[in-house]
Amino acid sequence: MAKMHTPAMEKIEKKNRKRKKPVNSTPAYEAWKRFRRNKTAIIGLVVVGILILIAIFAPLIAPYDYTMQDYTAMMQAPSKAHLFGTDAYGRDIFSRVIYGTRYSLIIALFCTIAALFSGGLLGIIAGYFGGRVDTIIMRIMDIFQAIPMIMMAMCIVSVLGNGIPQLVAAVMFASMPTMARNNRAAILRVRGSDYIESSEAIGVGQVEMILKHMIPNAAGVMIIFFVGFLAVSIMMMSSMSYIGVGLAAPTPEWGLILNDGKAYITSAPYMMFFPALMIMITCFAFNLMGDGLRDAFDPKSK
């Protein structure tokens, strides 16, 4: 039967043609589509983006040098010249908080990458090889886990001394069991899939198998840990430097700025207000983003 060409039909056809536009539908794109729908996650993403911009352009935003001590302007309340006020050494708190963004984000990033490479690698090995290797690695991780994470980190810092590389090492060791456990679980989930068995059957090598078939398929879950751990390391880092272990004095890390203001909490609460606010905003934004990522990559877990 010949096709009818009524105006109504044409309208429908036109609509259909529009719809048939080929959609780019990789798993990552699907995840992004789900992520985009999540309003709170987008807020988190935007805030994180702003924080990254602040970190990059810190020298342009900050009006003063973060170490500059101005003895003519000590402990001033917030004003036009010093937006967030000055501390006991006359340093501009606004500049310190702005540079703090840079330090906090970079250190957190290093901590997370280090943790992912050490603990993550152990977890991947344990998950992939299974059997005795798995048992040995995971029993060692059990031992590490019996020591609370922050206590482990503090013990290591007390051995290595205060400083950025030492702190990164401490956070890396302390987070190893959690990272290993999570990555092992991610690999185990992929391990049972049919395509892994098929690749094994056609003789794909072990390294290629892990790098090319398992990690990309477990990547979604790993990205979730990655973003979540950024928040955890910022929390750990600032908590540690607040109680005086972790970073050394002039570093403008938020926890340390809070530590500087601790003595003046009654007389000059503004000293602590802004760094505390930054920590809250940052951790909250990373967690909102991480939560959205979890729903996006792993819709079943909700």
Next chain:
Amino acid sequence: MLKYIIKRILLLIPILLGVSAIIFILKTVTPGDPARQILGNSATEEQVQEKREELGLNDPVIVQYVRYIKNIVTKGDFGDSYRTGEPVLSEILPRLRTSGIITIGAVAIGAIIGIILGIISALKKYTWVDSLVLVISMFFQSVPEFVVALVLIMIFAVNLHLLPATGITSAKGFILPMLCIGLSSVASYTRITRSSMLEVLGEDYIRTARAKGQTENNITYHHALRNAMIPVAQSIGTSLGNSIGGGMVIETVFGVPGVGKYIVDSITQRNYPSVLGGALIIAIVLTLINLIVDISFVLIDPRLKTTIIASGAKKPKAKAA
């Protein structure tokens, strides 16, 4: 059941050996001489050597380690604090009580707020109330405890003068630390309560209750809530154990004389017998609490027997490659 309990207690041994080994290694690589630290800078070289001999620091690390373990097993002796010279165990036990009170209070606060919020968000699922509750509870989870502590100190101690900022001189001093630790755990209770409530509300017996004409309130609080509480109660049990060691930062911020602050102080003073003793005692307490919680749940709800005992048992071997 008895076999399972014995197995769990036996599992404690390798963990404790491992924990003590890790801290022993940290102790030996730390720069500085403990004997010199105890005696101070005025002591002569001879006195320091004598002290080293007395503390057994001249022996190989392995010998020191074995002696340490032997003393714990045979005499219950966790060593003496470098700073005060008192036995570590007798220093820690009263502090354990303080930490225990704070932990119980914190878990209670967190659980009560969390359960209430969880019920609200389950009953109003997928509305703005639900989202608001989840965002609020997530906020407290994502903000570091010490920042919450600072905010609470600013409000209640600095501005309102209602509660002391630091120290525990009266019962009032416990309130802020409990609140801080409690608030950070609200999110997990909210989530568990919410998902458990949603699951239970979909069960057949809820439909039956509705069909026979029960009021909505009765269904929510008598039929659904009681059954939904099982996973919540379980997580309360586990967090009791976990937060005993987790209060280090908060105890330091508020100057609470608990185990956490004791360990932080010992770490900064490089007082390793105290760090070691503290870590071991926390690990023991944590494992015992978890064991008691697991066993009591099996007694309360026999259905859980399979899941709890199976999860503690050897995991099934991974699929052969």
